Amino acid sequence: MYRIAEADSIAPDVRRIVVEAPRIAGKHRAGQFVIVRVTPNGERIPLTIAEADAGAGLITLFVQAIGRTTTLMSELEAGDYLVDVAGPLGRASEIKLYGTAVVVGGGLGTAIAYPIACGLADAGNRVIAIIGGRSKEYVLLEDQLTARGIEVIPCTDDGSYGRHGFVTAALADVIVDEDVGVVFATGPVPMMSAVADVTRPKQIETIASLNPIMVDGTGMCGGCRVEVGGETKFACVDGPEFDAHEVDFELLQRRNTSYRAFETARMDDLQSLDAPHHEQLLADVRGACAAEASP
Numbered sequence: 291m292y293r294i295a296e297a298d299s300i301a302p303d304v305r306r307i308v309v310e311a312p313r314i315a316g317k318h319r320a321g322q323f324v325i326v327r328v329t330p331n332g333e334r335i336p337l338t339i340a341e342a343d344a345g346a347g348l349i350t351l352f353v354q355a356i357g358r359t360t361t362l363m364s365e366l367e368a369g370d371y372l373v374d375v376a377g378p379l380g381r382a383s384e385i386k387l388y389g390t391a392v393v394v395g396g397g398l399g400t401a402i403a404y405p406i407a408c409g410l411a412d413a414g415n416r417v418i419a420i421i422g423g424r425s426k427e428y429v430l431l432e433d434q435l436t437a438r439g440i441e442v443i444p445c446t447d448d449g450s451y452g453r454h455g456f457v458t459a460a461l462a463d464v465i466v467d468e469d470v471g472v473v474f475a476t477g478p479v480p481m482m483s484a485v486a487d488v489t490r491p492k493q494i495e496t497i498a499s500l501n502p503i504m505v506d507g508t509g510m511c512g513g514c515r516v517e518v519g520g521e522t523k524f525a526c527v528d529g530p531e532f533d534a535h536e537v538d539f540e541l542l543q544r545r546n547t548s549y550r551a552f553e554t555a556r557m558d559d560l561q562s563l564d565a566p567h568h569e570q571l572l573a574d575v576r577g578a579c580a581a582e583a584s585p
């Protein structure tokens with residue numbers, strides 16, 4: 291059982307959840323993730339460890355409510371429990387001195403990019419973060435990145451804030467003006483694919499943090515298979531970061547939508563509950579977790 295120490299909203303449908311997990315906090319390195327179970331018999335979902343405070347034994351997760359499990363998790367508050375948090379999993383980001391490093395985050399991808407950007411800055415790189423969202427309220431963590439000395443270029447699809455247009459247009463301009471040593475891309479699959487297309491002509495090292503469907507997160511189930519340079523890799527143990535110029539993004543996108551009908555049906559079930567039944571479900575989740583937590 292993992293107690294939630296803090297929970298708040300940072301954007302529409304995006305929650306910041308700080309969890310008491312001392313062992314994970316002590317071992318975490320940038321780029322790694324955890325597999326979380328929200329209900330006792332529920333599915334396991336991977337979430338990036340955005341921050342870890344080894345001294346306080348806390349890890350910070352950002353969760354976007356896009357389906358049943360993430361929606362239920364988003365409704366939990368400080369004092370509630372998560373049934374299971376396994377990790378840290380995956381290989382850490384390759385943090386080294388690149389000179390100028392650009393981190394491109396789209397939507398919730400900025401939360402995944404955040405620890406990588408901080409790690410790169412701590413290693414002495416000049417870091418430029420190009421972060422995008424549909425509109426102003428979906429541009430995440432700008433203040434937190436700026437506070438770490440990172441130059442931020444915010445972009446919005448609708449022009450309501452920062453630069454009008456996609457993050458890839460801003461990246462195309464940055465690589466003309468700057469001698470960029472590496473680009474990290476985190477976000478929706480089409481965005482990461484487009485970032486790879488922008489940097490390919492100049493052969494700038496480009497790393498994408500892939501988001502395939504994961505189940506166990508330990509290389510046992512094969513659920514997270516991806517193709518990189520014509521070879522099959524398991525993103526949970528070989529990644530999640532790979533050379534973006536070698537990733538088969540089309541296959542990744544196809545595999546990620548394989549369970550769409552099932553996921554939609556589960557979300558429809560949740561949304562069709564009336565308020566009292568929804569409250570009851572949440573009370574059951576809280577009750578089951580609290581019961582397991584008590585000695």
Ligand SMILES: Cc1cc2nc3c(=O)[nH]c(=O)nc-3n(C[C@H](O)[C@H](O)[C@H](O)COP(=O)(O)OP(=O)(O)OC[C@H]3O[C@@H](n4cnc5c(N)ncnc54)[C@H](O)[C@@H]3O)c2cc1C
Pocket residue numbers: 323334335336337338339351352353354355356357358359360361398401402500501502503504505530546547550553554557
């Ligand atoms: C390494 C990694 C790190 C991630 N980090 C974050 C993060 O920090 N914050 C965040 O909000 N999300 C993150 N995700 C995505 C998150 O795991 C999915 O949004 C979540 O699993 C959706 O579950 P659901 O039941 O709410 O939605 P569903 O309705 O079940 O699914 C919605 C969509 O989410 C994806 N998805 C569903 N199940 C899984 C699964 N088991 N594993 C991976 N993707 C799945 C699919 O693309 C699906 O179409 C990460 C994914 C990976 C692989």
Ligand code: FES
Pocket residue numbers: 503504505506507508509510511512513514515524525526527
């Ligand atoms: S999630 Fe099962 S092998 Fe990677």
